[in-house]
Amino acid sequence: MATRYVMSIDQGTTSTRCIIFDQQGRLVSVTQREHRQHFPQPGWVEHDAVEIWRNLERIAPEALKQAGVGLEQVAAIGIANQRETTLVWDRHTGAPLRRAIVWQDTRTTALVDELAARPEASMVQKRCGLPLATYFSAPRIRWLLDDVPGLRERAERGEVLFGTMESWLIWNLTGGPDGGLHLTDVTNASRTLLMDLTTLEWDDDLLDFFGVPRAMLPQIRPSTETYGVARTVLPGVRIGAALGDQQAALFGQTCFAPGEAKCTYGTGSFLLLNTGKDPVRSTHGLLTTVGYQVGAEPAVYALEAPIAVTGALVQWFRDGLGLINSAPEIETLAKTVDDNGGCYIVPAFAGLFAPHWRSEARGVIVGLTSYITKGHLARAVLEATAWQTREVVDAMNADSGLDLRVLKVDGGMTADNLLMQCIADVLDVPVVRPMVAETVSLGAAYAAGLAVGYWPDLEGLRRNWHRAAQWLPSMDPARRESEYDNWRRAVERTFGWLQPRR
């Protein structure tokens, strides 16, 4: 019998990627295509969902070709996706009504303020585990319903459908207007503000609160389950999993036991801690979310700390300031000096996420003297990611009552050695990178393979995890404390910068 493989689709913020994995979880081929970022107004970020679908149509067959693998050799497809990005499309034509509103988009700020002022607003976090914020999908759906004439009526009649990107791809893969399946998984649904975190169902009170008609919502399903069979692009292949990208990374890092945590370093960074079968309510500014649900088993919950700007700061250093030609060169530049020279950069570009949640904060560079060179700035850029990690790890330790012993890391920034050493230094715990840095894709593949019996169980997956690199803390404790103190003082200087319009 021919060797069989699993394909993952990672529909991310900047690109869509297809990766084929073998049974040992090893990467066999990768194809990728970027899509355009649309910024029609300050604070608005949009993606063309049709462009994203066309990209998938192109790269999925390419990945098979590159690997020399036939369709019949693909055991299943797993999907991981950028979360909270909101799309509404026409059930009969398949055409999106507007471009997708991306998770970074802050157009719903005024709407969220208005909703938060209502007396029932306190119910939101209790029911869904998330604070009422522009970050999540429900206010975006509401914004579209208010903005597009006649949309609400059509939504109530079920003529238009809402979905995050996994719903859009699954619907198109399974036939689109011609009988496409309209569904989402628990992890993605847990990011809408519309799902009850304990029943894992859409909640009528939340739907009323946001004014979202139930008829437009997808069906909520487990993260791993054979949802159906693709009818186009990869015809005949089973679709076995969907997870939000960060939950997929948690799965790919095989953080299957309570207390295990991973941090994915990309444009933004996301620390997730497995908290087991019961949701842990945060009192330190973290999010309570669904980690994954394997078939009919009970859901596993997670505490999540999103950090808005990490890799994006390096991109700004490259594109906005032009001080480097490529992102990895930040390390070369940072190594031209021995320390930050007293300079700190707090990248509150669109406010601060966890654990502060200050939407009025804006970025600062502090400690500037004539001594500071671009090398010091480069170091401050990398250290910003390390200290932001420290802040959320402290919050997580406080919420969970556990002390993080080791941090599993993944994502593009793990190629930056200096940064990884710096994170180990400021956390004072070992930082470990697994053999497959593409854990988002691997997690989606693992989940899909599990659904179709390609991998037997979670323990089998755990045996595929191997350490590829490890950085041990080597910072003087007194220096760590004084640097942390400086960082905290720098953070305080970002607060309250944006003032309400008079």
Next chain:
Amino acid sequence: MPGPVQSIQRGAAILRLLARSSGKLGVGEIATSLGLPRGTAHGLLRTLQLVGFVEQDSATGKYQLGAALLHLGTSYLDVNELRSRAINWADALAARSCESVKIGTVLDGQVLVVHHVFRPDDTLQTLDVGSLMPMHATALGKVLLAFDSGAGAALGNGPLEAYTRRTIVAPKDLTRSLAGIREVGWAAQVEEMTVGEAGIAAPIRGHGGLVVGAIGISGAVERICDAKGQPNTALVTFVRDAARAVSRDLGAARW
């Protein structure tokens, strides 16, 4: 002897023209100045852009000399960028070979380790990134010596340092060994650096086939070599496949 290559002459003329002009030039201006058809000038410019010798302004579409020309003498690929581009393939090589993987570049006559992936057996190992190794006694180093004619200059003409009794110390022997490496496209070392250890490496190529680094595995000699003490052919294939995959990502066409 064949005559001069026309497209290189024309490319050089474009670079001279851009160097002489005070501002950026459009493709039309360049074509007119050199008396070339517009399409020909465009094709030449696109190739020059690909190798980094010219840059195009995204707003105006006009051309100027590229930053790569300023760094012609030094390394044109940042080592941290090399790691970032190679990381997936280095992981895959470690997973397939079950050995540790290193990527090296030349630094002052030595091999600088720019990336290191642990042997996937979860034993205690330390990260060697940033450390230096001798060129003549390692597989990575021999690959770099074989494919970068400048790299050998630092070794001098005298006898080389012996680390074990199998280290190649006579410059004449090293020259012969390097010729063999160029012929087969990969290198091995068997107990030349440390008794009981062996390694296999292959070149990583960038645009135009220029060697920018080497990737290889190393480990216990009984795992790397077969019963006759020859490098295991399956492992050689894994290493060469990984080197080709990284090279392809870096834009080397045929590798």
